[in-house]
Amino acid sequence: MAQFSRRHVLGLGVGALAATRLAPAFADNGGKKLHGLSAFGELKYSADFRRFDYVNADAPKGGMFSQLVGAGGSTFNSLNAFIVKGDRANGMELTFASLMARAFDEPDAVYLLAAEDLTVSPDRLVFRFQLRPGITFHDGSEITASDVAFSLTTLKSKGHPAYASVLRDLADATVEDKRTVQLRFQPTRGLDVPALAAAMPIFSEKYYSKRSFDETSLEAPLGSGPYRVARFEQGRFVEFERVKNWWGENLPVCRGLYNFDILRDEYYRDREAGFEAFTGRNYLFREEFTSRVWATRYDFPAIRDGRVKRDVIPDERPSGAQGWLLNTRRDKFKDRRVREALTIAFDFEWTNKNLMYGSYQRTHSVFQNSDMMARGEPSAEEIALLEPFRDRLLPEVFGPAWIPPETDGSGQDRKLLRSAGELLNAAGWTVKDGRRLNAKGEQFSAEFLLTERSFEPHHQTFIKNLRVLGIDANIRLVDPAQAEVRLKDFDFDIAIARFIFPQIPGSSLRNYFSSDSAKTKGSNNLAGIADPIVDALVEKAVGAQTQAELNYTCRALDRVLRSGRYWIPHWNKASHWIAYWDQFGFPPTKPRYARGTPETWWYEAAKAAKLEQAK
Template sequence: MSSSGTPKLGLSRRMVLKLSGVAAMCSGLVPGLAPGPALAGGTGPLHGLSVFGELKHAKDFSGFSYANAGAPKGGALKFRPPSWNYNQNPQTFNTLNTLILKGDAPPRMEMCFDSLMVRAYDEPDAVYGLVAETVEVSEDGNYYTFNLRNEARFHDGSKLTAEDVAFSMLLLKEKAHPFIRQILAELRDAVVLNETRVVLVFTGKQTRQAPLLAVVLPILSKRYYTAYDFQQTTLTAPLSSGPYKVSDHAVGRYIEYARVKDYWAKDLPVMAGHNNFDTIRLDFFREYQVAFEAFKKGAVTFHEEFSSKIWATDYDFPALSDGKVLRKEFPDDRPAGAQGWFFNSRREKFRDPRVRQAISLAFDFEWANKSLFFDMYERTQSFFQNSDMAAKGSPSAPELSLLEPHRADLPEEVFGEVKLQPVTDGSGFDRKLLAKALDLLTEAGFERFGSKLVDASGAPLTIEFLNNSPGFERIVLPYIKNLERLGISASFRLVDPTQYQARLNDFDFDVCSRRFALSATLGDDIKQLWGSEAAAVPGSNNLAGIADPVVDELIAKILAAETREDMTIAARALDRVLRAGHYWVPQWTKSVHTVALWDIFGYPDKQASYDVFPVESTWWSDAEKAKKLGMAG
């Protein structure tokens, strides 16, 4: 068997020797996996891995630059998380199983689990050992041998072993959420060599980043998940090994994570200055205004504000005037990613890009920014906004070399000056753009029949904007009025959080609003966003249903890039193709986190450059400040 004992996968004695002696074979790393300072002139074992370039931190490093190793422990953080993964839902929860598609799990369940390695958020793509003290990589890049720390433990005191690692990888590959299965698609096997030594075997078709994504996946207890069905939703907290564990909770209302004070890894360099709060509490609110009122009263102590209207007009309550609450802006240096209304191109009415482009032209961003957003935003243009991967101007020669072989299958605009979203006259209904939109719709076969726009069969063109936030209604309704001027029957549909996620999982929508953040080094997750295979997989992030062989080939070029420069060039080419496809109505972006917080916190002088604002992991409770305000912290 592959996940326990002596390897028996029909392997020959020669293969077993090859697996157990990977270190001796590591005369070179996977192409593009830099050895880092600790390996100058050596072959292994490695304390970290990086897709491009050398590691920033040497083997004897004491901690990451964005964490304060001397941060005090204690107190509480009460917040609404600005990001979430897998099946997590920020508005409600009905399961504690966050690793499958089924159900709605609370955000931050991942804090309960350890992984082989952890991300360094002061580098674009590096990982360093957590459960794995070191890793050895075969010369062909297909065998990753991990040497585990003897002290690794689950919360019940049982030892975390190679058996658990191998079991976890194979279970996740077969039965986990589609995002996880995508990461592990090219994992061929996981082989236990002894209690503290395990090999992940890849097919040879894996992307350069795939192993680095695999090593940050959660490690599960084999004993626990042999007794309990992994694929079932459950409100029983799973046995895990991470820095936090589930504590008090009420379904759909709140959950508290308690810091594990005897956490086995608390003194490791990768954990220095991390996991400082004794309690991290998440409250769930269906209504945004209710959540804001809870913050004003101190029931929530940290609040990232995403409403420009509220940020501009509603921060006038007593606690702010008295200096108990602070408003701050923290720079956001990450790629902004893609935020917009995504068309479901699986539906016949949205298959023609001219229809999608016409609908996009009816959105007056300049009016919305002035009238609704208090001029806080700039228009999103690119799928790689705020990064070097965003296409600009005309294609460079290296970009053209990737695009020219597909000229017959691409619109001519891909090969010219990249198209920016049109700047409207700010009136709310720019007549010139609406006229252009009507021309495009006419070219696509629609015509006016009375007040309605109908297709060749006489069916009216209708659009339903699906959303789970009432705050979007004031933005969508003016947009709908412009669409009605074109003869399009449009509506805003507000549904509860569970139904919203279920409909997105099943691609049961016309248009939905979403933001996707991307990392500085693109990995397999972009297949989930734009790949043809993901377009047919329920629960994938390919909401637009993009199924284009050219897009697939450019994704493959990105993932096979030998250098960061090659990756960037391929990403720019892909950006041109995606933008020319008009799969979305780009929305808006800003380059700062707008944050309000009760003045009871401390935080590092330097923020992580490549993370989604890790408040829960690197901030801490300031006991003196909390005492001054009469708050427990």
Template sequence: MFRRDLLALGALAALAPAAAARAQAGAGTGGSGGTIRTHALSLLGEPALPRDFPHWPWVNPDAPKGGEIALTALGSFDSFNPFILRGTAAVGLTNLYDRLTRTSADEAATDYGHLAETIELSADRLTIAYELREGARWHDGRPITAADVVFTFETLRRHGRPFYRAYWADVAEVRADGERRVVYRLRTAENRELPQIIGQMYVLPKHWWEGRDFARPSLEVPLGSGPYRIERFEPGRTVVYRRVEDYWARDLNTMRGTANFDRIRYEYFRDNTVALEAFKAGQIDFRTENVAKDWATAYDFPAVRRGLVKKEEIRHEIPTGMQAFVVNLRRPLFQDARVRRALIEVFDFEWMNANLFYGAYTRTASYFSNSELASRGLPEGREREILERFRGRVPDRLFTEEYRLPVTDGSGNNRAGLRRALGLMREAGWTVRERRLVNAQGQPFEFEILLSSPSFERVALPYKDALERLGMAVQVRTVDPAQYQKRIENFDYDMTVDVIPQGLSPGNEQRDYFTCAKAQEPGSQNVAGICDPVIDELVEMVIAAPDRAELIARTRALDRVLLWHDYVVPQWHIQSFRIAYWDKFGRPARGPRYDLALDSWWIERGRERAIEEGRRAGPDRN
């Protein structure tokens, strides 16, 4: 979903006091009055790369430019403004813009100057300044200025998606201090990731947007500064991005060896089944596969057997967050925690993994899965100290019991789970009459599971059957992506599937996921509608964590409280990218630890010709 894609554009961490001194040494420059002048910000120590690093370690700096890559998009689009709620934005639009910094995909929490040549952080960490590179310019040739940065920040906070306001809540003031210097004044020194978050903002051209309504979706091609511009499009069906030959940052160390394709073409399809067939037919060059059944069964076609199409799994170290069935707590039906636990008890992951997913997945048991931030066992040490201050306001069992999800034998006969669930429902005031769960007023327990893709029906329908054996009346409804986005933004659903992504250094984005302030704000990412003062306080503690050890303890405490409230029905995760592609690409010898980095691939002309010849030869006869 696009709202999650936007969040991923920001947010790892910022300069800790101990790391700041090391960053100063790495930068090779000092400052006055304790001000740190550096080329990069990092939470976990000094940046791995010096100021004069030539290129990212995982790229081929001499990668050839040229060719076209065709990719898949689902649904439709009616806007080229991805920063607002209204409209459905086209995919790939961030290719048009630059940021003050770029995140290293090979380090856990480090951002390097991109638009910004130098970053200054005051000793009290209440002021952050960015000095822009002199040669940075928009596609129309005009220079990128500090006024553009100020305009972007103020416009996004005023008219942009709601998460910007949560993300930047601790910024007190931003001002242009000359043509190429922008200064942010912060409300608190405890929000340690905020300087880095600010640097990850995509910068927009003030002179182009003046006189235009930023809050209105539009298909007018916008002005950018990035490695690509929009070459052509067909509303709702196709959008093509063309590489900018004279891109101002083409030789910058943060760009060398990337943006290698002359054209990036996105073709839109109504559903994933049609998109897969388009890939098989050679209309699409590359796809990531998210459906385990398709990965196991749908890639035995002639082009694969002839070696024209490659299929790979690439391991990564990315935290996998939480994917789950999420109930809407704004509905009275789900406000009783016993009801929510009953929904968990009847979900048979083991049967699904064996029969639907070919054993491909691991059950998700943490909001911070696949990372050291996940809670485990019983709370101990500093984590327990943190939780003790909330005793009486959190479930008592979290101090004495490890949170566990139910486990079945995978046979599909989950009688034990159904018995536990029925007992919980009875405790919550629901009884079975004529095989239907009803409350004291005789009203049935009924709700709808809202989906955006037919491919997920194969998961939702068995779950629906299990819930109906309990006596619930459940409907599964699949709508097109645009309608789904609007319903999610307006909290118009009972239950849906959501993905809550997490990074290695959680912080400001947790406000948008879990706090009371966002529970009633349309368009926020608090899909469940979570509102609990303890969670609000824990989120602020995570944001203000003074060092890595304290961040881990506070995040584990937050994770544990979220889990014990049973807000979601956790699903599964996988620790690899599953990719398939027509074998016309070259790529670096290794990829980064935290990204697929498709932008570092390139077209191999010889392979491309072989693919074209293979397609003309037709399928094999076996």
């Protein structure tokens, strides 16, 4: 579903507003019914819209779409995708409906789905939804207001921390009658929270009266969305089948979407095996994440004769942040000077040229390639936010935004390694007999948590430099399930993570940067950031009343986060590399803030027949 599933809450990136026709989303409307919501009050689509602009309303239904989950190295052991326990199966959000659904050509707008109308109180704290008549779960039981209230309160109390942080300011969900539910929010809630809450999945209260919501399970849960789980084999694949005559199929927010009869997600623990399976047509769509493979491996026969197509499509979302997260819960990473030493020891320029075919740009910011990214000197608005903390902030926060130094590209920049060594010395880690020791005589060790061998070369060149500094650095290669557990328990030294914030990040910032999230197992605050200044700026961002205020608040936050050196930034690119067997159709324009597959694509029988003839 086009809703804020756990996947979207954790990291769906959306960008700047692309509105051609604007209608107010939050008016003091005296009870007038609304058709959509957005944080700062602008909607692209009017109340009488028939479909989203990025779909083909006449797309045929049928056929199969299959894809590799991630880039390989993935698995699952649970079909409960909404809790912190277990390794969740991909795509479970497709089996659930929500009050409202996302439009992916707008920054954060949602429009009516299970709800047929909405009214908002003048103070914007009470949202009253009336459900459509006749909407049902997949077993034919009616979706009621009680199910909505149960779902939101359960996600708040028992759901993954990503949900709990968003719903923190949901004061209560009150059932007025069978079809009417009222959501009341705290005055401190971010403007993004009501839309996020309205786009969360609706569960069956009756179903969970006999089951534990907060336990892993391989029983397919009772859903209400356009797909249901049809078949699966733990850790290998999940097939979703389209629900025929689904009640939402012809609503404006769904017309032209969810066109395949079968969606199949394939899981491969080994990235190489996953690639070979694609060349053999064991699955049909692949997004490539490895520059070496993209540059050198897409020359197999089906590419050359046109049976497989290869495209580069734009990614207009903020690119967010990917990098090595340093676990500051561990004593050796508590000193900022240590973290900076490790950061400048990484030679991005050599890595990009020699391992990644020059395909990437260096990432500097957690808000990379967005208006929330700090650039150059701070603005007057940023200074005003930072000034109360001046005596507790480094002078660099008030100067040009910090970026990692550019290396000489040799792979072992001696000047930067000397600087790194001086920082380690100042932090009490000195060299004796080639080993970096603290005052107790303990050697500095650093373990990189990794799940697949294809990323080892990027680590090895970095590890080589760390060993030059006297650090005992190594890789701990584990299976994805074990890595998932260790990340949730914060049981690691250094781990790779990528997170992309929406254009209206708001409350989601708490789950990444707040002191509370640093103590919450399963949160996205892998670095363990626990800084009252960061907390204060996060709350300022959550409470922003305009896009401009949000932007400059996040830029101030960005400066403080960069000064902390909590992560070693990786790289980014503004495109998707995709390849697919030529049996699909798709609209001429993809949604600006999403890839668009498989939701907007469809099966073309004539193309599929040609592929069969060419075997």
